[in-house]
Amino acid sequence: MTYGIKIAKPGKSVHSTDLRDLSVDMNTFSMFKLHSSSTTSVSFSAGDTEKSATVSHALGYVPAFLVYYKRSDESVERLLPDIPYGVDFDYYPWAYATTTGITVGYTYATPFNRTIVTGDNAGIREELWTGSAGLIVGNVSGSGKSSAIRLASVPVPKNGSFTLANLEIKHVFSGPTNSDTKYKIYGIDEDNVGTGFDWNYAKTSAYDARNQAKVGSWWNFGTDVLDQVNEITTRAGWSSGNAMGFIFTEDGSASDAYIGDDTDTYPELTIDTSGSLTISFRVIIFKDKIAT
Amino acid sequence: MTYGIKVAKTGKSVTSTNPDDFIFNSEYETIKIYDEPAVGSSVSVGAGSSTTVTITHNLGFAPMCWLFTELATGHYYCGVCLPSKADGFPSGYAYVGPNSAETYSDTTYFKFKIYNTTGATKTVKYFYFIFGDDGL
Numbered sequence: 001m002t003y004g005i006k007i008a009k010p011g012k013s014v015h016s017t018d019l020r021d022l023s024v025d026m027n028t029f030s031m032f033k034l035h036s037s038s039t040t041s042v043s044f045s046a047g048d049t050e051k052s053a054t055v056s057h058a059l060g061y062v063p064a065f066l067v068y069y070k071r072s073d074e075s076v077e078r079l080l081p082d083i084p085y086g087v088d089f090d091y092y093p094w095a096y097a098t099t100t101g102i103t104v105g106y107t108y109a110t111p112f113n114r115t116i117v118t119g120d121n122a123g124i125r126e127e128l129w130t131g132s133a134g135l136i137v138g139n140v141s142g143s144g145k146s147s148a149i150r151l152a153s154v155p156v157p158k159n160g161s162f163t164l165a166n167l168e169i170k171h172v173f174s175g176p177t178n179s180d181t182k183y184k185i186y187g188i189d190e191d192n193v194g195t196g197f198d199w200n201y202a203k204t205s206a207y208d209a210r211n212q213a214k215v216g217s218w219w220n221f222g223t224d225v226l227d228q229v230n231e232i233t234t235r236a237g238w239s240s241g242n243a244m245g246f247i248f249t250e251d252g253s254a255s256d257a258y259i260g261d262d263t264d265t266y267p268e269l270t271i272d273t274s275g276s277l278t279i280s281f282r283v284i285i286f287k288d289k290i291a292t
Numbered sequence: 293m294t295y296g297i298k299v300a301k302t303g304k305s306v307t308s309t310n311p312d313d314f315i316f317n318s319e320y321e322t323i324k325i326y327d328e329p330a331v332g333s334s335v336s337v338g339a340g341s342s343t344t345v346t347i348t349h350n351l352g353f354a355p356m357c358w359l360f361t362e363l364a365t366g367h368y369y370c371g372v373c374l375p376s377k378a379d380g381f382p383s384g385y386a387y388v389g390p391n392s393a394e395t396y397s398d399t400t401y402f403k404f405k406i407y408n409t410t411g412a413t414k415t416v417k418y419f420y421f422i423f424g425d426d427g428l
Contacts, residue, residue, distance in 0.1 A: 007296065020426060023318055023320075023321050023322050024318060024324075025324065028324075031323070050376060062366075064360065065370065083373070089374060092373075096367040096376075097360070103367075107374075291332065
């Protein structure tokens with residue numbers, strides 16, 4: 001004879017053979033034993049892709065666990081696992097147990113609040129230049145040259161609150177002289193820069209003046225264009241997805257002091273938007289072992 | 293008069309009407325663990341392939357199930373989820389198939405399908421609970 005407690009649901013018999021009729025049957029079923037319930041959180045800022053936190057348990061084995069999470073931009077608490085419907089794998093929460101703790105985290109496939117736009121050959125024009133180089137600016141054999149970049153679609157909102165805008169030019173070479181290349185980088189002050197490159201660009205009042213020392217081999221450089229981007233995106237006619245442009249103007253370089261990039265690598269514009277996101281987790285740990 | 297068993301949490305009264313004040317109260321249904329495997333059960337999943345694990349329960353109804361899988365060494369993830377970037381997503385990782393045709397319970401079986409997108413065969417440890425309660 002076996003002993004134990006068996007409690008049937010209202011209207012059901014303790015002699016039922018249907019397991020679902022019983023609330024408790026200590027001879028047959030075990031029940032979960034709660035170890036702890038606690039909270040933790042992680043915060044995302046622009047550029048972050050993955051954040052995690054760990055709740056320790058000191059059980060010495062891997063326990064069963066449950067995790068709920070809540071994004072600070074939502075009002076609901078969700079149960080893990082949860083792959084948000086309709087966003088593919090763009091962002092998702094995760095959690096795993098180890099012998100020492102429960103680690104919870106959140107992942108963005110692309111950096112949070114960061115927009116990266118890469119140019120192409122069609123979006124680069126050089127003034128009076130017919131060679132095979134891409135962008136070029138400075139003084140080539142006594143002739144001042146300017147260049148412009150057009151990024152066909154920049155998905156940032158009008159009047160956005162941006163904390164960083166960096167334009168990176170890649171695989172750049174220097175002219176033969178050891179003198180600095182002097183130039184300025186303006187935004188093109190237009191709502192939606194056309195493909196014509198008519199060189200009658202209106203420039204933003206903001207610019208970045210640079211004195212670039214000669215560099216011996218291929219290199220990359222980035223420049224701060226936050227003020228230019230702010231000026232463009234606060235234009236009345238700016239809207240997300242419009243084409244944005246920048247113009248590099250020669251500014252008194254000595255002869256043969258110039259820089260250029262090749263045609264196989266393209267400029268890259270990175271824009272960070274202000275704001276943060278906090279993911280709050282509720283971690284429930286049981287004493288029930290799932291692994292050693 | 294109703295009969296039953298109540299065990300209150302420390303500092304709480306068994307006469308409380310707040311369900312959260314109890315460790316156990318037979319007025320409320322309890323999740324019942326019907327089956328669980330030996331700790332350390334595992335399955336081999338080929339490189340770039342998948343393997344279905346089939347557990348026969350024969351309960352006659354589709355029970356609630358709770359699955360844990362070791363998608364990365366020592367890291368036991370819960371249910372159908374993606375691992376962290378540190379654990380290989382998206383370059384090469386293991387995961388439990390989210391499709392309801394491949395991970396489900398019915399009146400006879402609990403099945404789950406484990407995918408391995410890495411370039412090497414992976415042994416995935418797993419643990420599950422099958423409950424004596426309806427999953428639907």
